[in-house]
Amino acid sequence: xxxxxxxxxxxxxxxLFIDDDEMILNAxxxxxxxxxxxxxxxxxxxRGLMLLKDHPVGLVICDYQMPGKSGLEVLxxxxxxxxxxLTIMLTxxxxxxxxxxxxxxxxxxxFILKPWEDADLKITIQRALESLDLIQERDxxxxxxxxxxxxLQNLEKKHPGISNVKRxxxxxxxx
Amino acid sequence: MQILIAxxxxxxxxxxxxxxxxxxxxxxxxxxxxxxxxxxxxxxxNLLISDLDMPEMDGxxxxxxxxxxxxxxxxxxxxxxxxxxxxxxxxxxxxxADDYIPKPFxxxxxxxxxxxxxxxxxxxxxxxxxQRVIGSSRDKLRVILDSMNEEIVSVDRxxxxxxxxxxxxxxxxxxxxxxxxxxxxNMDSVFDDPSSRVQMVENIKSVFKTGEEKSENAxxxxxxxxxxxxxxxxxxxxxxxxxxxxxxxxxxxxxxxxRKTMEIYDLNRNLRDAxxxxxxxxxxxxxxxxxxxxxxxxxxQTEKMASIGQLAAGVAHxxxxxxxxxxxxxNTLDEYQEDIDSLLKAYRELLTGLxxxxxxxxxxxxxxxxxxxxxxxEQEIDIExxxxxxxDLIKDCREGTDRIKKIVLNLKSFAHPGEDKLVxxxxxxxxxxxxxxxxxxxxxxxxxTMDLGDLPEIQCYPQQxxxxxxxxxxxxxxxxxxxxxxxxxxxxxxxxxxxxxxxxGSGISEENIPRIFDPFFTTKDVGKGTGLGMNIAYNIIKKHxxxxxxxxxxxxxxxxxxxxxxxRIDDLKSGASNRT
Numbered sequence: 001x002x003x004x005x006x007x008x009x010x011x012x013x014x015x016l017f018i019d020d021d022e023m024i025l026n027a028x029x030x031x032x033x034x035x036x037x038x039x040x041x042x043x044x045x046x047r048g049l050m051l052l053k054d055h056p057v058g059l060v061i062c063d064y065q066m067p068g069k070s071g072l073e074v075l076x077x078x079x080x081x082x083x084x085x086l087t088i089m090l091t092x093x094x095x096x097x098x099x100x101x102x103x104x105x106x107x108x109x110x111f112i113l114k115p116w117e118d119a120d121l122k123i124t125i126q127r128a129l130e131s132l133d134l135i136q137e138r139d140x141x142x143x144x145x146x147x148x149x150x151x152l153q154n155l156e157k158k159h160p161g162i163s164n165v166k167r168x169x170x171x172x173x174x175x
Numbered sequence: 176m177q178i179l180i181a182x183x184x185x186x187x188x189x190x191x192x193x194x195x196x197x198x199x200x201x202x203x204x205x206x207x208x209x210x211x212x213x214x215x216x217x218x219x220x221n222l223l224i225s226d227l228d229m230p231e232m233d234g235x236x237x238x239x240x241x242x243x244x245x246x247x248x249x250x251x252x253x254x255x256x257x258x259x260x261x262x263x264x265x266x267x268x269x270x271x272a273d274d275y276i277p278k279p280f281x282x283x284x285x286x287x288x289x290x291x292x293x294x295x296x297x298x299x300x301x302x303x304x305x306q307r308v309i310g311s312s313r314d315k316l317r318v319i320l321d322s323m324n325e326e327i328v329s330v331d332r333x334x335x336x337x338x339x340x341x342x343x344x345x346x347x348x349x350x351x352x353x354x355x356x357x358x359x360x361n362m363d364s365v366f367d368d369p370s371s372r373v374q375m376v377e378n379i380k381s382v383f384k385t386g387e388e389k390s391e392n393a394x395x396x397x398x399x400x401x402x403x404x405x406x407x408x409x410x411x412x413x414x415x416x417x418x419x420x421x422x423x424x425x426x427x428x429x430x431x432x433x434r435k436t437m438e439i440y441d442l443n444r445n446l447r448d449a450x451x452x453x454x455x456x457x458x459x460x461x462x463x464x465x466x467x468x469x470x471x472x473x474x475x476q477t478e479k480m481a482s483i484g485q486l487a488a489g490v491a492h493x494x495x496x497x498x499x500x501x502x503x504x505x506n507t508l509d510e511y512q513e514d515i516d517s518l519l520k521a522y523r524e525l526l527t528g529l530x531x532x533x534x535x536x537x538x539x540x541x542x543x544x545x546x547x548x549x550x551x552x553e554q555e556i557d558i559e560x561x562x563x564x565x566x567d568l569i570k571d572c573r574e575g576t577d578r579i580k581k582i583v584l585n586l587k588s589f590a591h592p593g594e595d596k597l598v599x600x601x602x603x604x605x606x607x608x609x610x611x612x613x614x615x616x617x618x619x620x621x622x623x624t625m626d627l628g629d630l631p632e633i634q635c636y637p638q639q640x641x642x643x644x645x646x647x648x649x650x651x652x653x654x655x656x657x658x659x660x661x662x663x664x665x666x667x668x669x670x671x672x673x674x675x676x677x678x679x680g681s682g683i684s685e686e687n688i689p690r691i692f693d694p695f696f697t698t699k700d701v702g703k704g705t706g707l708g709m710n711i712a713y714n715i716i717k718k719h720x721x722x723x724x725x726x727x728x729x730x731x732x733x734x735x736x737x738x739x740x741x742x743r744i745d746d747l748k749s750g751a752s753n754r755t
Contacts, residue, residue, distance in 0.1 A: 027500035030507040065492065092495030093488070115499035115580055118506045 013037040013129050014055055018048035018074060019063040019090065024114075031118040037129060045069030049077060057085060058132045059125065061112070064091035064098060072098075075106040084135075086128050088112060176293065177218060179203045181211035181225040181237060182255070187278070191224060194282050200289075208232025212240055215250065222251045222292050224276075227263060235270040242271030249299035251292035255280070326426040329412065332383060334359050334376065337421055359424075371395075375407070375424075382409045382422045392429075404433045469694045472707055473714075487586040494583050502576035509569045516562055526550070586612070597634055602672060602739070603627045605637050606663060609644040613652070620652045621661040621678065628666035631741045639715045640739075643723075646708040647676045647735050653699070654680025654733060670741050671721075677734035683727040691725060 015037050019025055025041040032039055040055060042048035045068060048060065060078050064071035075087045089102045092114040102108040109128055112121060156163045166174050178200045182188035188204055195202045203218060205211035209232040211225065223241070227234040238252050252272040256263055267275050273295060276288055320327055321341035329337045336357050344351055347362065354362070359379075360372055371393050378389050389409040396402040406429045412421040530546055610617075610625065617623055651661050659679035666673055683691060683698075690696045692713040697706035716723040719739050727733040 021496050021500070023500040024496060027503035027507070031503050092492040092499070114495040115502050115576070118503055 011036055011038050013058045013132065014040060015059045015061065015125060015129075016040040016042065016048055016051060016055070016057045017061050017090075018042045018045060018066075018071075020044060020066040021063070024063070028121070032122065032125070035122060035125070037125070045071075045074035045077075048074060049081075052078065052082060052085075057082075059086045059088065059128050061088040061090055061125075064089055064093060064102075072101060072106060075102065075108060079107050086132055088124065088128065090114060090116070176222070177201045177203060177220050178222045178224060178289070179205065179211055179214055179218075179220045181205045181208060181223065181229060181234065183207055183226060183229045187226070187255075191280075191285075194285065195289075198286060208234065208237035211237055215241060216244075219248065220250055221248065221296055222253070222289065224253045224255060225272075226255045227267075234272075235266060238267075238270040238272050249296055249303070251296050251299075253288055253292060324428070327423060328359065328426075329421045329423040330359050330379060331421055334379065336362075343426075378407070378409050379422050379424070382411050383419045386411045386413065386417075386419050393426075402430070403428065404430045472694070473711065491583040491586050494579060498576055498579050498583070502573065502580075505569055505573050505576065509566070509573075512562075512565050512569065519558070519562065581611070584608075597636060599632045599634050600637050601630050601632050602635065602637070602640060602674070603630055603665065605641045606644055606665065606674070609641045609648065610663065612641075613645055613648050616649060617652045617661060620655045621659045623661045623663065625663040627664075630665055630672055631667055633672055633739055633741050635719055635739065636715070639718070643712040643715050643737070644674075644676070646712045650708065651676060651678035651680060651733070654678055654682070656681065659732070667741065668738075671738040672741055674737040674739070675734055676737075677732060679732040682729040682731055682733055683725070684729055688725060688727060692723070 013036075015032075017025055017028055017039065018041075019028075020043055022043055025043065029039055029041060040051050040057065042051055045062070045066060048062070051057070052060075060075065062071045062074050062078075066074075069077075071089060071091070075089065078085055078087055086109045087106060088110045089099075089106075089108050090112045091098065099111060102111070109131075110124055112124055152163050168174050178195055180188055180191050180195070180202060182191060182204070183206055185206075188206070192202050192204055203214050203220065205214050207229040208225070211223070212232065214220070215223065223237075225234040225237055229237075232240075234254055238254070241250055241252065252274075254267045254272045254275040255278050256267065256275045257278055264275060273292065274288055276285060317340075323340060324342055325340075326343040326346050327338075327340040328343050329339075331337050336354050336359055339351070339354050344354065347354075349362075360376060374391070374393075378391060382389055388411065391407045391409075393405045393407055394402060395405070406427045408425040408427070410423040410425065411419040412423055414420040526546060526549060529542070530550075606625065606627065610623065614623070648661065648663075655661075655678060661676070661678045664675045664677075687696075687698065691709050693706075694710040695706040696710075713723055716737055716739070721737060721739040723738075724736045725733060726736070
């Protein structure tokens with residue numbers, strides 16, 4: 001057991017699935033049980049939104065047609081409340097107007113059509129999580145740069161000119 | 176019977192008087208002619224016996240005077256003559272006397288002569304009565320003729336006017352005396368037109384010749400509103416020898432009649448025009464009605480297709496959910512089974528190891544029994560087969576979900592509401608999905624072969640084309656009674672995409688071929704076909720600026736050839752015209 005734990009990388013992401021059909025949720029949980037992220041499921045938009053309050057979810061995958069809040073409404077709410085969360089629409093209806101609405105109104109990251117291929121689903125989620133990682137990495141680096149800038153600015157305040165390096169046309173430091 | 180005696184000789188007068196009175200006659204006596212004349216004018220005298228020689232007025236003068244006077248009754252005159260004097264006899268009769276008797280008279284002879292007179296008087300009276308009757312009836316006829324509006328004129332062989340009626344005189348403004356005896360061609364007022372004069376003379380001559388009635392129409396007057404129309408009738412008047420002695424011309428003014436006839440004619444024409452209009456309107460209405468019926472039926476069909484599409488989309492969506500989790504679960508199940516298989520393999524190795532390598536006496540006594548039980552069980556359930564079959568089973572199930580996915584995909588691509596837009600597409604896709612759709616209906620009836628060449632993309636309404644393909648394919652299957660062949664071919668020929676769908680069905684009879692694209696034409700049983708399928712197909716192909724043709728031989732089969740232009744179709748919609 002211990003060996004296994006060490007072999008597997010830490011599950012740092014959580015993915016939330018929302019679908020009114022429990023069979024779908026069960027199938028997805030089974031298919032993704034060995035993937036490197038936590039899986040949360042909810043059978044309605046409202047339950048899903050409740051879960052988001054208590055869990056650090058990075059990706060929400062939501063069905064389009066559900067009783068109560070529709071997939072579009074749920075994802076719109078998610079985007080408004082948690083702008084950093086990525087969203088994917090899972091739908092049995094491949095219609096252009098739905099897709100356009102999802103992309104324009106809800107900033108949906110991707111579409112997955114039912115019936116899905118497990119392999120496609122895994123790859124799509126993987127990509128989404130990677131892009132989440134990249135965003136985090138970018139933000140982290142940005143912060144670092146900003147911190148450095150701050151240090152430089154402070155230095156410049158104390159020692160004016162220290163942050164400027166004069167160079168000639170060929171790039172050689174001249175002073 | 177009153178007898179007047181004129182005799183100057185008294186003795187002779189008395190003798191006559193006595194003789195006549197004795198025989199029962201009433202007698203008047205006069206001494207001379209003058210006295211006798213006065214008596215004849217005063218009394219009714221039937222017979223006069225007069226002497227020749229008398230003073231004041233002799234017998235001749237008396238006789239002449241009586242004859243010249245007009246009187247109601249005829250007076251029979253007997254002259255008394257001297258027996259020897261025959262020279263006066265001629266004068267006697269010339270003066271108007273009827274008879275003579277020589278003097279001295281024999282009473283018997285006188286009586287005989289009087290009897291003759293009485294007979295003549297009676298004859299004269301009868302004749303006069305007859306004449307009166309004839310005269311009055313002629314007068315009546317003339318009154319009738321004169322009262323007629325028709326102008327009547329009769330002419331003899333020399334074309335002289337013999338008689339005319341009052342209407343003629345009135346119209347021609349002439350007087351009776353001037354007209355009678357005139358040659359009819361000289362009557363200018365009768366004929367305004369010289370040519371009609373010639374015509375009339377010819378007609379008269381012809382009637383004289385043939386003795387048969389003729390009639391003719393004549394026109395007079397120049398200005399339209401002054402023009403007079405006449406109907407001339409030429410009637411032959413025949414004498415006792417059956418020769419035409421006169422021709423009566425009856426001229427009837429038919430201007431008014433003609434005007435009325437024209438009016439009636441105009442009214443009739445108006446009526447006919449109105450009737451035609453009504454008929455045209457009726458026809459238009461009928462056409463509009465038929466068009467409406469067709470539009471309604473087409474709308475119904477379109478609605479049906481749309482609702483099928485909607486249903487298909489809805490069903491597709493509903494099926495996608497279970498298909499999704501079933502196929503995903505099958506995937507997971509396969510993985511599980513793989514895990515179980517490897518686990519079972521490990522168990523079996525352990526079992527074999529235990530059975531062979533390890534000394535059985537080292538084991539507790541219960542273990543070998545358990546091993547045996549497991550081995551038995553393995554054999555009993557044929558675990559190797561089960562393991563293998565589970566994988567096959569999962570494979571088959573996945574094949575099933577794959578098929579469901581394909582059906583749903585076809586269903587969606589076949590009829591999708593709101594997606595009937597002009598797109599550029601290769602029609603092979605549509606042919607394939609349509610064939611998949613109707614394959615259920617076809618596969619028991621026919622072997623279907625599809626040979627699609629390299630096709631260019633064309634501008635089209637894919638769903639509508641699919642409908643065309645479907646209609647033809649379903650008809651093809653229905654035309655095949657037991658089992659046949661359906662061939663679908665498509666190729667790029669001369670800038671067209673040419674699609675040929677042929678079957679080995681019963682074929683279409685020659686008289687039905689020109690009608691198969693007509694709306695409501697169907698050979699199927701009542702209620703089986705709407706008669707719209709091929710009409711809709713025709714209209715859809717027309718909308719694509721394409722053509723659809725059919726060749727068929729009864730008993731051999733039918734081939735539909737559709738040609739669709741491969742280039743851009745500009746203004747597809749305005750180019751479309753429905754076949755109605």
